Amino acid sequence: MKLLAQRTPLAIVGTAVALAFMPALGLPAFYDSLLYLVLHWIVLATSWNVLSGYTGYFSFGHGAFFGGGLYTSATLMSRYDWPFLWTLPAAAAVACLLGVVVGAIVFRVKGIRGEVFALLTLAVTFVLGTVIVNTPIDGGNGVSLAGVAVPKIGPTASSTFYLLALAAAAVTLLVAWGISVSKLGAGLFAIHDDEDAAEVMGVPTYRYKLVALAISCALAGVAGGIHALFLNYVTVGEVFTITVPLTVVLMSILGGSRHWAGPAVGAVAITLLLYSFTAANLAVAGKAMVGVVLIAAILFMPEGVLPRVQRLLGPRRRAPVGAADRVSPPAAATAVALDARPVAASAAAPALLRATRLAKQFRGVKALAGVDVEVRRGEILGLLGPNGSGKSTFINLVSGHYLPTAGSVVFEGRELAGRAAHRIARAGIARTYQIPRPFGHQTVLDNVALAAMFGGGLPDPQTARREAMTWLTFAGLDAKAQVLPDELNLHQRKFLELARALASRPRLVLLDEVLCGLTPAEMDDAVALVRRIRDQGATVVFVEHVMRAVMALTDRVVVFDHGELLAEGPAAEVMRRPEVMRAYLGVEHEAPAPATSSGLEAHHA
């Protein structure tokens, strides 16, 4: 893995250096221009991919950011006589600023979805174009750069453009690769698969999307700056169009948008394809051909060419990586077990978390009507109640998935109500989902590593994978480390949820119906696992309907009904209270039934 990690950037730089000798061959200028265009599209497609491919937020506004950079350079050169090269950083800065402003507004919109984001960013393109064409920046006539000197970097003007684009492409690819193997990249890929779950695991989703957009825009801005002088005459009509975003989308989809090199592969293919049609005077047929390629790519290879090729070569490459990661961890796993902190589940234990008058309303529906719940350090607290009584709402409020309407949540002396979910995760609270929500495109190991990295605050993917392996071993999933979550059965997915929750080393674990849907034998495994979670030091709140497990595991239970706190105390005693039985069974029970548990279980089966 390490070796591979160093080889990729070396390969990028090496290729770029080798290609830099191209002009020395003295080929006709036309080759310089063709290669310039290939590299130009590599920069645009790859920069687009940093936000859109990695996170799945398809921006159709890349033309706006590219155009912003282009007009910045053009204006500085034509009006203020800046030397060309000095305008490039300015172009990057303006495009970046533009992106941050747009992103800061757009990403704040709750629940914004792919299509809406695409249309919004497309609209930004046309608004910006309209503003530029109507103000002195362009004035409606375009900007001519005929009088601007092309710096002498290569032997000819066309080779200069080629070399500049080559440098830009190399930098862009290095950045795209660097992000894909970093913590930032891991966060972005998680956003792509399940943004809510990523936030709950501790990924600062808003900030990450903004950073990715800023980087993406800055790179597009540089491409725009170079392209301004290459075109020599720029007009709004040709820059702020739908063509740029659609071409980069096409290139990335074709090459594979989840891979750093995918867009570059697509850019080379499409540019050369279009060129060969244009050269043969078949430009119109070329346009149709691009359409056909796009449709075929989406229908038959929705993941792109590169992942397809990788999968063909895959098994050979994947095995050693898995083996390397598997060597040391089992030892570490026992270390965790031995490291277990003393259990302190007595009634007198101090409160770890205290919810006071916690309430949540959904447009008039009171899901939770101001409950007071105290979770004591080291205990297993059962959260009970009929369906719709507010148990899951409570979990969602404490984990930050919902914002409370009123009330407070104090955890280890700190107020958490109203805080972003990723901050709550960092503070030491982890949760599982009733229906497991793994990141579908990442291996089981990486799923857990993500939680270790963000919730647990580990600095890089390598360390996080080692930590993750201990928790996979803890949950008995170590043999499945390298498979995708799709290949797990429900039982294993539930355990993956647990491993993911534990990997951030939380002080409080919120378990939402981990047993639901499991067979009796699997339940026994899960019950044993929950007990081990507490034994190694974490406090557990768990929502459950299976009474056998509640009786066996909990130190205390609280019972919700209709969003209010109905009862609190030891499970065996609480379940005998008439008001609790009434809430569960909906009937009056004269005499307290002896065991009750079988009846309750049947009710919810």
Added chain:
Amino acid sequence: MTLPSATLLAQSVLSGIFVGALYGLLGLGLSLSWGLLRQINLAHFAFAFLAAYLCYQLSAMGMDPLATLVIIVPAFFALGAALHALMARFAITPFNSLLVTFGLTGIVEALIQSIWTADYRKLESSYGEHRWKVAGLYVPLPELITLALAVGLSFAVWAVLRYTDLGRALRASAEDAPIAAAFGIHERRNALLLAGTCSALAGVAGLCLALGFTLAPSQIYAWVGVVFAAVMLGGLGRALAPLIAGIVIGVSEAVTMAVTAPSWAPLVSFALLIAILLFRPGRAA
């Protein structure tokens, strides 16, 4: 910026209503297929232009422009149904439908360009010569036809969706397809019917385009942004909303053009679109 005279302003509002009706008619099919079939059909615009060119060609061969509907409507119904059958076969997601239909737009554009070249074409018909002066305002016949078609079709679709079993079945399928199917709704047949209808609506809009505007293949993209704005402003899957939203946008554009310069017009629709998306993102859900 000087304020234009009352007559000029009134004429602007009127032309805004006319062009807005066309936005609405184009948006109708788009909104239905997005809202009820979960497919964002970018090729809707390409289909409209293909129909417009077809109308242009048939009129040049001596047919009355309105009579071309006899050919255009069934042909585009079949085209739309075929496209939907393909999309359904591959279980395309809404976002990928956008990309696939963009690819299709490129193909149709190339087809148009290779048959009719990239030059501007204008349908010459007797309709263009008719215009009346009502209370000092010019009312041209082609625009009046557009308005009548847009209003008539929007109300017809609205009535079908609201009052017929087919309409109820379509709305039920859009809400929850498996449940609707469990209640005995023949979802696939209905979807084909709806997709065909949307496409036929694009065909009718194409006729209006041919009557009122000069045609060029590159013009396909000029309509995308503003019609999407009308669709989003109105809300998805609704029949009357695109028409109303289209007229609101058309009028505000026309007034902007009259008060400032024509080149500022795109700002109105796109600023509106951005505002809607930011403040009412649920509209697109």
